[in-house]
Amino acid sequence: MQVINSLENNKVKLWNKLKQKKYRDQYGLFVIEEKHLINEAKDAGIIDTLIIRENCENCFDMPAVYVNDAVMKKISNNVSLNDYVAICHTLPKKEIKGNSFIILENVQDPGNVGTIIRTAYSLGYDAVLLTKDCASVYGYKTIQSTQGAMFHIPVITDSLENIIAAVKEQGCKVYATTLDSSHFLSETVKTDRYAIMMGNEGQGLSEKAVSLADENIKIEMANFESLNVAIAMGICAYYMKH
Amino acid sequence: MQVINSLENNKVKLWNKLKQKKYRDQYGLFVIEEKHLINEAKDAGIIDTLIIRENCENCFDMPAVYVNDAVMKKISNNVSLNDYVAICHTLPKKEIKGNSFIILENVQDPGNVGTIIRTAYSLGYDAVLLTKDCASVYGYKTIQSTQGAMFHIPVITDSLENIIAAVKEQGCKVYATTLDSSHFLSETVKTDRYAIMMGNEGQGLSEKAVSLADENIKIEMANFESLNVAIAMGICAYYMKH
Numbered sequence: 001m002q003v004i005n006s007l008e009n010n011k012v013k014l015w016n017k018l019k020q021k022k023y024r025d026q027y028g029l030f031v032i033e034e035k036h037l038i039n040e041a042k043d044a045g046i047i048d049t050l051i052i053r054e055n056c057e058n059c060f061d062m063p064a065v066y067v068n069d070a071v072m073k074k075i076s077n078n079v080s081l082n083d084y085v086a087i088c089h090t091l092p093k094k095e096i097k098g099n100s101f102i103i104l105e106n107v108q109d110p111g112n113v114g115t116i117i118r119t120a121y122s123l124g125y126d127a128v129l130l131t132k133d134c135a136s137v138y139g140y141k142t143i144q145s146t147q148g149a150m151f152h153i154p155v156i157t158d159s160l161e162n163i164i165a166a167v168k169e170q171g172c173k174v175y176a177t178t179l180d181s182s183h184f185l186s187e188t189v190k191t192d193r194y195a196i197m198m199g200n201e202g203q204g205l206s207e208k209a210v211s212l213a214d215e216n217i218k219i220e221m222a223n224f225e226s227l228n229v230a231i232a233m234g235i236c237a238y239y240m241k242h
Numbered sequence: 243m244q245v246i247n248s249l250e251n252n253k254v255k256l257w258n259k260l261k262q263k264k265y266r267d268q269y270g271l272f273v274i275e276e277k278h279l280i281n282e283a284k285d286a287g288i289i290d291t292l293i294i295r296e297n298c299e300n301c302f303d304m305p306a307v308y309v310n311d312a313v314m315k316k317i318s319n320n321v322s323l324n325d326y327v328a329i330c331h332t333l334p335k336k337e338i339k340g341n342s343f344i345i346l347e348n349v350q351d352p353g354n355v356g357t358i359i360r361t362a363y364s365l366g367y368d369a370v371l372l373t374k375d376c377a378s379v380y381g382y383k384t385i386q387s388t389q390g391a392m393f394h395i396p397v398i399t400d401s402l403e404n405i406i407a408a409v410k411e412q413g414c415k416v417y418a419t420t421l422d423s424s425h426f427l428s429e430t431v432k433t434d435r436y437a438i439m440m441g442n443e444g445q446g447l448s449e450k451a452v453s454l455a456d457e458n459i460k461i462e463m464a465n466f467e468s469l470n471v472a473i474a475m476g477i478c479a480y481y482m483k484h
Contacts, residue, residue: 111353119473124464147468186484220484222366226389231361231476234469238477242428242462 003054003066007074012067015051015075015087021136024090030138032086033078035059040148041088049087051075056083077140090138094154096166098126101195102237103163103174105209107229108201110135114145115230116198121149123237128155129163129195164212167195176205176213177236185219185239194240198233245296245308249316254309257293257317257329263378266332272380274328275320277301282390283330291329293317298325319382332380336396338408340368343437344479345405345416347451349471350443352377356387357472358440363391365479370397371405371437406454409437418447418455419478427461427481436482440475 004012015031017023024030029048032041041047042060050064053072058064069081076082102120107113113135120128135142137155158166164174172193197213199205210216219227219235227235246254257273259265266272271290274283283289284302292306295314300306311323318324344362349355355377362370377384379397400408406416414435439455441447452458461469461477469477 115470115473119469121465122463122467122469149466149468152465185480219480221364223363223394224391225364226391227361227364227476228357228472230470230473231357234473234476235480238427238461239480 001054001066003068004071005068007070009071011065012071012074018087019077019140021139024136024138028090029087030090030143031075031077031140032088032143033076033082033084033140034144035084037143037148038084038086040151041086044091044151046088046091047086048089051085051087053081053083060084091150091155094127094156096127096129096156096163096170098170099172099193100125100241101127101129101167101172102233103129103131103167103195103197104134105131105160105197105205106133106200106203107198108135109229110139110141111145112201112228112230113137114142114150116233117142117146117153117155118149119230119234119237121153123241125153125237127153129167130155130157131160131163132157160209160212173215174213175236175240176210176216177232178204178210178216178218179225181216181218183215183217185217185236188215188217188239190240196233196236196240198229198236201229243296243308245310246313247310249312251313253307254313254316260329261319261382263381266378266380270332271329272332272385273317273319273382274330274385275318275324275326275382276386277326279385279390280326280328282393283328286333286393288330288333289328290331293327293329295323295325302326333392333397336369336398338369338371338396338398338405338412340412341414341435342367342483343369343371343409343412343414344475345371345373345409345437345439346376347373347402347439347447348375348442348445349440350377351471352381352383353387354443354470354472355379356384356392358475359384359388359395359397360391361472361476361479363395365483367395367479369395371409372397372399373402373405374399402451402454415457416455417478417482418452418458419474420446420452420458420460421467423458423460425457425459427459427478430457430459430481432482438475438478438482440471440478443471
């Protein structure tokens with residue numbers, strides 16, 4: 001068994017760079033940690049290199065590269081030492097097709113983006129559509145928060161204009177969630193084809209996004225108007241489906 | 243202006259200990275960070291000691307103790323250096339009174355507990371009731387996730403049996419959220435007085451909790467049965483109110 005021991009190894013340097021979005025974009029690669037997520041990546045056929053900490057068992061039925069503890073620490077984001085990581089090819093770009101979508105504009109927190117992807121998949125949405133200023137889908141925290149859902153539901157990044165045009169092409173009505181709409185969620189007439197648009201954690205949706213929507217909706221709140229964006233998305237997404 | 247400079251100062255040692263639940267319980271004190279949360283704590287009248295980093299302005303209109311950077315780092319949880327922290331008395335224990343409640347059993351993640359407190363307050367629930375094995379209300383991550391809601395909605399920790407008895411005393415129907423119920427949320431008949439019970443992130447509600455409930459409900463899911471507990475709570479809590 002050959003083991004990569006050097007932090008100066010060129011592959012190790014490349015893998016470590018993948019913590020940064022610009023290198024993930026440049027190389028079309030990202031890092032997956034944790035066994036169940038690696039299995040999902042394997043099923044999706046996107047693993048480029050399986051990396052195993054020396055003396056750990058290869059339980060993935062595919063070839064692997066072995067590394068020592070220092071290298072494993074260097075390339076992973078997890079605070080505890082991983083036994084496995086996988087370098088993966090970014091997911092193939094999909095078309096925007098379907099009848100129910102979640103659109104995120106400038107959602108900054110990777111945990112929120114990941115949780116929203118997980119929720120959208122669980123509730124049966126057809127895709128999650130992100131504007132380019134959202135947190136990266138391929139960052140560590142986003143991936144962990146999706147709990148694997150990112151391998152099952154298309155997650156597509158594009159400009160706001162392209163996203164809105166594409167969902168309207170699918171016959172969808174676009175709902176903007178805002179705080180100042182007089183139109184309450186529970187009064188909203190449900191439709192068969194729709195997209196729900198959520199905005200930035202601090203500022204909400206941009207004026208432009210609101211102006212491109214067909215209807216504004218607001219969640220009824222009894223007290224201070226403060227809901228985490230993933231919670232607000234869950235409430236709206238469930239309401240529209242049922 | 244007198245400044246505490248020593249990490250060996252007895253007060254500094256005490257404040258640092260408050261990162262651990264057992265000392266928070268022992269002294270009845272906890273730490274609040276960030277200006278807007280300190281203002282909320284001030285309005286609630288629970289500040290024991292206001293602590294300001296030397297050379298920062300006291301904008302709270304109350305007496306303060308000044309500390310150097312090293313002491314400020316020692317006593318705070320924030321990765322970036324705070325200008326202010328406040329040592330606060332734990333909130334006075336309230337009675338369980340009202341007609342809509344959220345009950346959490348063994349919810350472990352402080353971010354989930356905090357987000358649920360924030361959501362419950364925003365949606366107009368009367369209290370959040372925690373079993374004793376839930377993440378601590380007074381931990382750093384819980385407090386940050388509540389966004390101040392913990393100063394407005396009663397959060398009460400007790401045994402499962404006492405909690406259920408108290409909400410039933412208030413005339414509430416108790417709903418258990420489970421994955422194996424055949425009773426879907428959108429088919430649930432709404433009532434005026436109710437408590438919604440959410441369980442542990444991995445295991446869900448205990449058999450005992452389910453057996454004490456009046457009805458089991460399940461969120462309809464199209465795909466893999468995986469929703470974050472705070473998202474599931476948001477969906478159920480909104481549904482029951484509207």
